[in-house]
Amino acid sequence: MTSYLRTWISSVPSLSLASSLPGAQPAPNVIEVPPPEEHDGDHAASLRGDDEDVHVDDFPPTFPSLNSAQRAGSSKETTRPAIPRILTDSELMPPPPLPGLASRRPGTSSVSSASSSSLLFPSGTSSLAVPPSTLKPPNKKATKKVALAPGHGPLDWATLWANLKKSGKDLRGVDALSRMSVLKQHNKRDDAWSAFNGKVYNITPYLPYHAGGEKELMRVASRDGSKLFALTHGWVNIDYILDECLVGFLVPDS
């Protein structure tokens, strides 16, 4: 790769001419850059880090699954692009404006000085700290295709779930919302509760409708699943999807 770059750079007429002019700067050395590390090794270990706050099971699954509809069509072979032409100064994009004070957010550290693990799991308690999320590319390892329960087809799960919510059927299984600290006893497929962002939901009726499958969703049964949820698909509107399943508000164990 490096030797390829060397031959390419020296064959560019403007560069070789510039370096031969009197008083010109010598041609810059080609710096050897090690290839980027593969992320599809122990993805779980890299996410776990040393943070004690991270649940042992809080490593996100492949999203979306390799064989899911989202990926279909995006895996086509592409032809190798031709070597790009070197742009002149006037063709280059201008640099972005310097960030002003208004764009600064208290409680967050600068991206350049923070390690990726501190961004994922901020140690501060500030509510303005960066929430856990994932910037990592999906794991390339193949995963099993998630088969939804009979009658819960992959294309219409959201519609079916919306219909069930509108049906007026009792999805909570409790008479009134309450503050609770104990989730542990609701840990079975026919009685599973989980907490997300301080709210406790009965996830039992949603299990067959979850696009990622029942098994993945059961990983957060009887515990606070906020972190794993955020690392998997934080953009999913959990409050909207599970509003009919809200059973209470989480009181942290003191």
Ligand code: HEM
């Ligand atoms: C109650 C909480 C959860 C809700 C409401 C929820 C909802 C959803 C929704 C709406 C999707 C489809 C998203 C899309 O297509 O862009 C999805 C996909 C998925 N979810 Fe969840 N989810 C929850 C918890 C979890 C947890 C805890 C995990 C794993 C630990 C998980 C794993 C997945 C995976 C792997 C997919 C992708 C399926 C695929 O397309 O290959 N989910 N979930």
